[in-house]
Amino acid sequence: MARGRERRPARLNAAPLSLCVESVGAGGDGIALHDGVRHFVPLALPGETVRAMPVLRSAEGVRCRLESVETPSPRRVAPFCPAFGRCGGCAFQHWEAADLAAWKRTRLLAALSHRGFADAPVAETLSCPARTRRRATLALKGKKLGFREEASHAVAAIDACPVLLPQLSALIAPLRAVLAPLTADAAVALAWTDSGADVLVRCADEPGWEGREALAAFARAHDLARLAWDSGFGAAPLAVERPPAMIFGGVSVAFPDAAFLQPSAEGEAALRDAVLAATEGVSALADLFCGLGTFALPLAARGARVLALDADGAAVAALAAAAKAAPGLAVAARDLFREPLSAAEMRGLDAVVFDPPRAGAQVQARAIAASAVPLAVAVSCNPASFARDARILADGGFRLVSALPVDQFPLSPHLEVVAVFRR
Numbered sequence: 001m002a003r004g005r006e007r008r009p010a011r012l013n014a015a016p017l018s019l020c021v022e023s024v025g026a027g028g029d030g031i032a033l034h035d036g037v038r039h040f041v042p043l044a045l046p047g048e049t050v051r052a053m054p055v056l057r058s059a060e061g062v063r064c065r066l067e068s069v070e071t072p073s074p075r076r077v078a079p080f081c082p083a084f085g086r087c088g089g090c091a092f093q094h095w096e097a098a099d100l101a102a103w104k105r106t107r108l109l110a111a112l113s114h115r116g117f118a119d120a121p122v123a124e125t126l127s128c129p130a131r132t133r134r135r136a137t138l139a140l141k142g143k144k145l146g147f148r149e150e151a152s153h154a155v156a157a158i159d160a161c162p163v164l165l166p167q168l169s170a171l172i173a174p175l176r177a178v179l180a181p182l183t184a185d186a187a188v189a190l191a192w193t194d195s196g197a198d199v200l201v202r203c204a205d206e207p208g209w210e211g212r213e214a215l216a217a218f219a220r221a222h223d224l225a226r227l228a229w230d231s232g233f234g235a236a237p238l239a240v241e242r243p244p245a246m247i248f249g250g251v252s253v254a255f256p257d258a259a260f261l262q263p264s265a266e267g268e269a270a271l272r273d274a275v276l277a278a279t280e281g282v283s284a285l286a287d288l289f290c291g292l293g294t295f296a297l298p299l300a301a302r303g304a305r306v307l308a309l310d311a312d313g314a315a316v317a318a319l320a321a322a323a324k325a326a327p328g329l330a331v332a333a334r335d336l337f338r339e340p341l342s343a344a345e346m347r348g349l350d351a352v353v354f355d356p357p358r359a360g361a362q363v364q365a366r367a368i369a370a371s372a373v374p375l376a377v378a379v380s381c382n383p384a385s386f387a388r389d390a391r392i393l394a395d396g397g398f399r400l401v402s403a404l405p406v407d408q409f410p411l412s413p414h415l416e417v418v419a420v421f422r423r
């Protein structure tokens with residue numbers, strides 16, 4: 001449909017329907033056809049008959065609310081969290097792990113096939129354990145602290161979250177208590193660093209003296225590494241017990257406020273090991289979209305010369321400081337969307353590793369395709385933008401040698417991939 005003629009989503013006031021769910025869509029919802037229109041039903045599985053209330057019509061189809069499961073799938077399992085279904089933090093706790101892993105692999109195959117890769121060499125999904133998440137952002141609205149409800153701005157209050165590391169989950173109820181005096185909405189970012197918990201509260205309300213004392217006492221009582229506050233003018237620390245830091249490749253890197261961190265230590269290890277395996281024997285390479293050096297530092301520790309680039313000034317400064325302990329590592333700030341590393345700059349490199357944000361690395365992929373680099377390793381959290389970039393590399397003469405789906409967001413529809421391209 002032409003963009004200008006797209007229908008605006010319309011609220012529906014319809015009666016519940018009995019629907020047969022055929023598949024699970026990219027967003028994690030069950031999909032059923034009714035009168036030739038796709039109906040999306042959260043928490044419904046293939047093969048199930050469900051009773052569902054249509055709530056919103058859009059160009060994609062009709063979004064429904066699950067009322068009840070009339071014929072459950074034999075692959076349905078009991079969720080392990082009492083908030084599942086109410087809290088929008090997880091899309092899947094009701095599906096056999098093996099089915100979920102297979103579905104994620106199929107999504108990657110479909111994205112690649114859509115870009116013309118028939119029979120792509122996609123490995124079985126490497127699944128990370130579910131209860132190991134080391135970063136999350138909670139919303140505080142009224143007195144409720146938790147994740148947003150499914151397809152809503154409302155917050156589903158939780159006291160704990162079994163998907164998070166227990167050390168972070170244990171902070172939720174006490175955080176709600178210490179933040180109770182706030183009148184404005186807030187976002188609370190939690191990260192488990194190698195120095196302990198790092199908590200950043202984003203809220204337009206500035207804590208007064210009493211509030212600051214209560215927050216500092218909270219930080220001490222819960223042994224936080226750092227508690228910082230951002231009222232819209234940048235984060236300022238309220239309490240620093242130990243400067244938060246991460247260790248990559250044996251080197252400690254200061255952890256800036258709200259810096260990027262792979263969602264679990266297990267996920268990070270899976271990606272790093274795949275990148276290290278793909279670049280075995282490589283002596284000079286670029287790590288593009290390097291963040292804090294998750295790959296660059298282990299690569300440098302192995303003796304390679306590494307050029308690490310990222311647009312995040314705070315991350316680059318932290319990695320540059322850490323690079324003093326990592327001979328062979330050069331670090332610079334660069335917006336790789338506007339100014340990709342050029343084919344000429346890649347001359348002499350044996351490999352390029354790139355790990356862009358969800359939008360992918362279209363412009364950078366074009367530069368890699370135009371270069372003489374013999375090996376490219378793509379790490380991506382978005383199968384669609386990854387497949388688009390893979391097509392650019394393939395059209396530039398690269399062969400997709402392997403793609404490893406890594407499920408490091410095991411209860412969500414998201415998927416990570418590490419792919420190796422050679423000339």
Ligand SMILES: C[S@@+](CC[C@H](N)C(=O)[O-])C[C@H]1O[C@@H](n2cnc3c(N)ncnc32)[C@H](O)[C@@H]1O
Binds near residue numbers: 260292309310337355
């Ligand atoms: C998925 S993270 C990967 C970071 C790192 N490779 C890691 O594993 O921790 C994506 C990174 O892309 C960086 N980034 C986002 N937009 C960028 C741009 N236009 N140019 C360069 N880097 C960018 C972010 O700062 C972030 O560090």
